[in-house]
Amino acid sequence: MRLVWLRNDLRLADNPALRHACAGDEPVAALFIISPAQWRQHKMAPVRQRFVLAQVDELGRELAALGIPLHLLRVETFAEAPAALADLCRELGVTQLYANQAIEIDEQRRDHAVSAALAEQAVSCHWFNGCCMLPPGRVLTGSCEMFKVFTPFSRAWLKALDEEGVVIHCAPARRGEPLPWQPLAEREWVDEALGELTADPRWPVGEAEALRRLNIFLEQAVLDYGETRDFPAIAGTSVLSPYLAAGIISPRQCVAALQQRLGYRPQSKAQPGFVWLNELIWREFYRHLLVLIQTLSMNRPFKPETADLPWSWDPDAFAAWCEGRTGYPIVDAAMRCLNATGWMHNRLRMIVASFLTKDLHIHWRLGEDYFMSRLIDGDLAANNGGWQWAAGTGADAAPYFRVFNPTTQGQRFDPQGEFIRTWVTELADIPAAYVHQPHDWLRLKGRQDYPAPMVDHAVARVRAIEMFRSLEK
Template identity: 90%
Template sequence: MRLVWFRNDLRLSDNPALRHGCASDEPVAALFIISPTQWRQHKMAPIRQRFILAQVDALGRELAALGIQLHLLRVETFAEVPAALADLCRELGVTQLYANQAIELDEQRRDHAVTAALAEQEVGCHWLNGCCVLPPGRVLTGGREMFKVFTPFSRAWLKALDEDGFVIHRAPAPLGDSLPWQPLAERAFVDEGLGELTPDPRWPVGEAEALRRLHAFLEQGVLGYGETRDFPALAGTSILSPYLAAGIVSPRQCVAALQQRLGGRPQSKAQPGFVWLNELIWREFYRHLLVLIPTLSMNRPFKPETAALPWSWDPDAFAAWCEGRTGYPIVDAAMRCLNATGWMHNRLRMIVASFLTKDLHIHWRLGEDYFMSRLIDGDLAANNGGWQWAAGTGADAAPYFRVFNPTTQGQRFDPQGEFIRTWVSELADLPATHVHQPHDWLRLKGRQDYPAPMVDHAVARVRAIEMFRDLEKQ
């Protein structure tokens, strides 16, 4: 018996572990492990948990139609997984385990422990690359080190992809008669106070839905992506991040579909489609960093010297940021959107992260954790990479003097205030000429229903830059 262990790769197509697991005449079973306590420790958002479990339900039905039974185990923490998995392998008579490589440190430690535990039962473990187009470690400098700045990584990644190429593997053919599948909603051990297991209707599960969104974006949006992607009031992005984070669609499928749409792979900013491809390469960059620099999974900065920065931990200021009460309309609209929907536009992620770290001078770790606790597309590599980039502690060529002005960012990327008025009800009736700096207008109307700015941005910006300059002097 061969066992395929699904994790953040909840799909049949382009799944190396499933493909290799089904590559012989041996019978095949599948596994998904639910770890509620570990998920909470990793700050996994309830909306993301519901999304994942709903996809597991869909995957279980699809596997059953292929004659593959998906087994579910509830194992509270990663530390308990090796013993539980060894018991299941013994019960099923498993001789080979197949899984796609995990990139996070806790997950890697769990997998090393699984390998050791199953070796005692003479069960072979096979760990494959299912999370990246190119495996971590493939794209290195001439000195065989990981790139520390994105642009040279992007160039080297494109060159390596040209050299290596890649193949998209189809879903396996049926291995036997269709099997019954008991929906997760009928299994009491799954319930963890998450409510209905069906996800938010804005995020339907299923490989077919992920591929539909991918192809719709490539047909309708990819050519204008460079011009529309930064405007949150527009439908200018692919909206694929939850599906990529859960592995419902693979990055290889995205690159292959882009190539098919354009008749080739773009190689520079001057070519159509390259801006979106570069976003996929950013995703690869942060994932490769997480594997090759394990301390990133341990709440430590990419630049070790920045651990000495005098960050604030002010709980009241942090709460105001979390709840969208900063007095800066674009920041408040973004945070209220996140709290209500579990998703945030990428430009807004940069704006609110810059505001927390450079205007409020609050530690990026608080923002990183809060995002993970709310985002349907919460992904450690991308989330950590983005927060450290914004905070000036991460992989960036010239980080410390980058401080976003929240007012001018709003004026530039939400010029008519459409996004702001959608999410900040106090400003819904303001004209576009005042929505980004509403306080004088509100004062003239005798209104006090929207908070005053928490800080003076000009003063806060100077302080942020001084923090980094003082650090350089030490």
């Protein structure tokens, strides 16, 4: 018996571990492990938990139709996984385990412990790259070191991809008679562990849904992506990040579809489609960094010297940021959107991260954790990379003297205030001319239903720059 262990790769197509497990005549079973306490420790958002479990349910049905049973194990923490897996392997008569490699440090340690436990009962483990286009360690400098700046990484990544090509493997063929599948909602122990299992209807699961979204984006928006991607009121992005984070679709599938749509693979900014491809390369960059610099998984900054930054702590200010009560409309709209939907537009992520770290001078780790606790697409590598970029502590980070002005960012990327008025209901009736600086208009109307700016941005900016300059003394 061969067992394929599914994690953040919840798909049939382009799944190396599943494909290799099915390459032969031996019977195949699949496994997914639910770890409620570990998920909470890692700040996994409830909306993401429901999304992942809804996809597990969908995948269980699809595997059952292929004659492949999907087993579910519940262990509270990763520390319990080796023994539980060893017991399951004995029960099923498993001789080989197949899985795609994890990139986070806790998950890597768990997998090493699993390999050791299974080796004691002669179960061999096979690990594959299922999370990146090119495996971490494949894109290195001439001196065999990790790139620490994105642009040269991007050039080397494109060159390596040209050498290897893009090959998509289809879902495995049917292995036997269809099997029954018991929905997760009917399993008491699953319901007890995680509460309500109903997924958010705004985020339908399934590989077909992910491919549908991809194809719509490629047909309607990819050519204009460079001009529209920064405007949250415009449907100018792919909105595929939840599906990539859960592994419902692979980055390889995205690149292959882009290449098919354009008839070529773009290589520079001058070519249509490159701006979106570049975002996928950023995703790869952060994932490679997470594997090769393990301290990034341990709340440490990429730039060690920034560990000494004198961050402030104001619980009331942090709560106002979390709840969208800062008095800066674009920041408040973004945070309220996140809290309501579990998703935030990428330009808005940069704006609110800059505001927390550079205007409120609150540690980026608190923002990183809050995002993980709310995001449906919560992914350690991308989330950590983005927060450290905004805070000025990360790889290829914005220079410390670059501080986003939340007012001008709103004026530039939501000029008519459409996004703001959608989410900040107190400002729903405000004229566009006042939406980004509404306080004078509100005073004239005798209204006090929207908070005053909690900080003076100009003063906060100077202090943020002084924080970083203090490291040079």
